[in-house]
Amino acid sequence: MNQLNQSFSVRFTYSISFTDGLFDSHNTLLADFLAAQSTEALRKKLLFVIDAGVLAHFPDLGDQIRDYFAGQTNVELVDDLVTVPGGEPAKNDPALVERIIDAVDRYGIDRHSYVVGVGGGSVLDLVGYAAAIAHRGIRHIRIPTTVLSQNDSGIGVKNGVNYRGKKNFLGTFAPPVAVFNDYRFLRTLDERDWRSGMAEAVKVALIKDAPFFDWIEANALALANRNEAAMQYLVYRCAELHMNHIAGGDPFEQGSSRPLDFGHWSAHKLEQLTGFSLRHGEAVAIGMALDCQYAHLLGYLSDEDLNRVLAVLETLGFALYDPALDQDDSAGVLRGLGEFREHLGGRLTILLLRGIGYGEEVNEMDETLLRQAIHLLANRQPTLALD
Amino acid sequence: MNQLNQSFSVRFTYSISFTDGLFDSHNTLLADFLAAQSTEALRKKLLFVIDAGVLAHFPDLGDQIRDYFAGQTNVELVDDLVTVPGGEPAKNDPALVERIIDAVDRYGIDRHSYVVGVGGGSVLDLVGYAAAIAHRGIRHIRIPTTVLSQNDSGIGVKNGVNYRGKKNFLGTFAPPVAVFNDYRFLRTLDERDWRSGMAEAVKVALIKDAPFFDWIEANALALANRNEAAMQYLVYRCAELHMNHIAGGDPFEQGSSRPLDFGHWSAHKLEQLTGFSLRHGEAVAIGMALDCQYAHLLGYLSDEDLNRVLAVLETLGFALYDPALDQDDSAGVLRGLGEFREHLGGRLTILLLRGIGYGEEVNEMDETLLRQAIHLLANRQPTLALD
Numbered sequence: 001m002n003q004l005n006q007s008f009s010v011r012f013t014y015s016i017s018f019t020d021g022l023f024d025s026h027n028t029l030l031a032d033f034l035a036a037q038s039t040e041a042l043r044k045k046l047l048f049v050i051d052a053g054v055l056a057h058f059p060d061l062g063d064q065i066r067d068y069f070a071g072q073t074n075v076e077l078v079d080d081l082v083t084v085p086g087g088e089p090a091k092n093d094p095a096l097v098e099r100i101i102d103a104v105d106r107y108g109i110d111r112h113s114y115v116v117g118v119g120g121g122s123v124l125d126l127v128g129y130a131a132a133i134a135h136r137g138i139r140h141i142r143i144p145t146t147v148l149s150q151n152d153s154g155i156g157v158k159n160g161v162n163y164r165g166k167k168n169f170l171g172t173f174a175p176p177v178a179v180f181n182d183y184r185f186l187r188t189l190d191e192r193d194w195r196s197g198m199a200e201a202v203k204v205a206l207i208k209d210a211p212f213f214d215w216i217e218a219n220a221l222a223l224a225n226r227n228e229a230a231m232q233y234l235v236y237r238c239a240e241l242h243m244n245h246i247a248g249g250d251p252f253e254q255g256s257s258r259p260l261d262f263g264h265w266s267a268h269k270l271e272q273l274t275g276f277s278l279r280h281g282e283a284v285a286i287g288m289a290l291d292c293q294y295a296h297l298l299g300y301l302s303d304e305d306l307n308r309v310l311a312v313l314e315t316l317g318f319a320l321y322d323p324a325l326d327q328d329d330s331a332g333v334l335r336g337l338g339e340f341r342e343h344l345g346g347r348l349t350i351l352l353l354r355g356i357g358y359g360e361e362v363n364e365m366d367e368t369l370l371r372q373a374i375h376l377l378a379n380r381q382p383t384l385a386l387d
Numbered sequence: 388m389n390q391l392n393q394s395f396s397v398r399f400t401y402s403i404s405f406t407d408g409l410f411d412s413h414n415t416l417l418a419d420f421l422a423a424q425s426t427e428a429l430r431k432k433l434l435f436v437i438d439a440g441v442l443a444h445f446p447d448l449g450d451q452i453r454d455y456f457a458g459q460t461n462v463e464l465v466d467d468l469v470t471v472p473g474g475e476p477a478k479n480d481p482a483l484v485e486r487i488i489d490a491v492d493r494y495g496i497d498r499h500s501y502v503v504g505v506g507g508g509s510v511l512d513l514v515g516y517a518a519a520i521a522h523r524g525i526r527h528i529r530i531p532t533t534v535l536s537q538n539d540s541g542i543g544v545k546n547g548v549n550y551r552g553k554k555n556f557l558g559t560f561a562p563p564v565a566v567f568n569d570y571r572f573l574r575t576l577d578e579r580d581w582r583s584g585m586a587e588a589v590k591v592a593l594i595k596d597a598p599f600f601d602w603i604e605a606n607a608l609a610l611a612n613r614n615e616a617a618m619q620y621l622v623y624r625c626a627e628l629h630m631n632h633i634a635g636g637d638p639f640e641q642g643s644s645r646p647l648d649f650g651h652w653s654a655h656k657l658e659q660l661t662g663f664s665l666r667h668g669e670a671v672a673i674g675m676a677l678d679c680q681y682a683h684l685l686g687y688l689s690d691e692d693l694n695r696v697l698a699v700l701e702t703l704g705f706a707l708y709d710p711a712l713d714q715d716d717s718a719g720v721l722r723g724l725g726e727f728r729e730h731l732g733g734r735l736t737i738l739l740l741r742g743i744g745y746g747e748e749v750n751e752m753d754e755t756l757l758r759q760a761i762h763l764l765a766n767r768q769p770t771l772a773l774d
Contacts, residue, residue: 008634
């Protein structure tokens, strides 16, 4: 009678569907999913939470959603579509978590009902968090509306909000029950959002899949010029690699290794230093350039590979330097190393590329060499994109 | 390129250790656990959150904890031991969640550090919730100090706080990394807390393990008279059955079935109707008596089995009736059925006993029969406990 040992596994499954015009009346994808999930003769409720930025581009979206569900018998749409601001502000205001929790309470959304988030990554992070803590987890469906959320942040298992300016300080690991990637939402993205979402695709290619990097390289100009077919493949393949990584590794990040955070230690800090005027993907592009330049100085990465990485990023339209990199005081970008270490839990673990498609983890970074890498990026002559 | 399917399992392991005097200087149980967890040459931090009710009985506990960790090199105790009120109030005040989150932030507690909760079930629910949402889940250790928390609420995978008076409206499923059951804490419990924790042992015996019920029946007087050896076995065996249930079933309750909620639909409502003057276990004892009386009226449960159940509860010292059962208006106990249905997610699922050790789920309850069952309990002649 000294000890009992507990051990169990919990299985999580969900699908990511790709479509064009999810709420078109003839598109039965979402309705079919809900019907298939309906195991009992009960009407499940659906509570929608929508990114105000998406509504600005699609003012009829609310009516479309109401029309879509008007004829359906096995689900009951909550008529009050909750709207929240888009972008990082969605994660900075605790009142927005409260607004969603309050709607869950007011409309009697139970654990077998659904909370549906429609928006960019920040809104999905907020909605996923509120859904995860209400009733110990309400089923949630994600409808990502940006490149970044469709290929990366919206399809994973994390959620979170900021706390006193600290990114994702509050959050959980809670997989959605389904993700619906609707290409239609990508058409209205502005240039910067279209582009910045591609940084995570470059990232996952660089650390996991050289042929995908070759493909991005070959299609970089088409992608920069908003070729839709190219973007659809990029989103699909990036999502696929991302999902394989989650399933094959440590989905709830119980260990210390975080390969998907390649380029992110400085990116998080750059976003903060620029007051989020840099988009996440723009910061990640700079972060990857910095860590590749550093890996090259360290002798990890060949001249050719370094040049290919930097040229692809530039062809896609990314700047590889921002003055915030040189904000050289105690609050500068190098402080991001310490914050990243704390976020990981004590031991710094940074992935550096050894070649296109594979990397190696290191546990320290040399600040002198990092400053040298920053200097090289600051003085770099950009690749000329020719089309 | 129409769909990607994700599927993965996450494994959770933890142990429950049983001891007497966890923080005695010669007791290496906790220190050994922390040393074994320490995979890297890093000092992990420990943030303690302690139930004020426990401190009232053990005013030296803080010093004992500080002494215990003073000589240890692989962990660093945060000197500020956070204190929170015990009992249900711990779960009613959102400022207490904030207080713990704030300490996590202030003392740089990362995902590989530990938050340690010491207290009754309510405090552990609060601490577990704060630990689960900070940094997407900090490792948490539970040190339950009541019978109820040592054999049931403190050893499971749930946490939660109340929201606008709604019980466990906010919470997650997040297993601890370890539980330490220290019998010493049980010695200072008042009569009601000593007794009320036994209700969950009766419950789990009734629905899962007839031999354990036989044992409780044979030892009911000893238990009522605070025999320590009997209580230690009761706690151990109840914890074991509880853990087996979690591991063997649906740990994160993705389905609708909730057999461990036997007797709980009315118990939750009775706690609320009495403003929590009824302890949880006292309410569960009444709830079980009610559902057994109902099952008997329905022909599910024999005379003999009904009488054994009611007699054991009475011998343990439980009242089987409370006037709140007859608060016969729209806010009365029968409303608990609807609230329980909503909590489960739409479909009412109630376990009724068919005999000692096994039950059957039903999806509706007859209100007339329930009122009759309440009437029988109100007019019952209690079993005389002879010793």
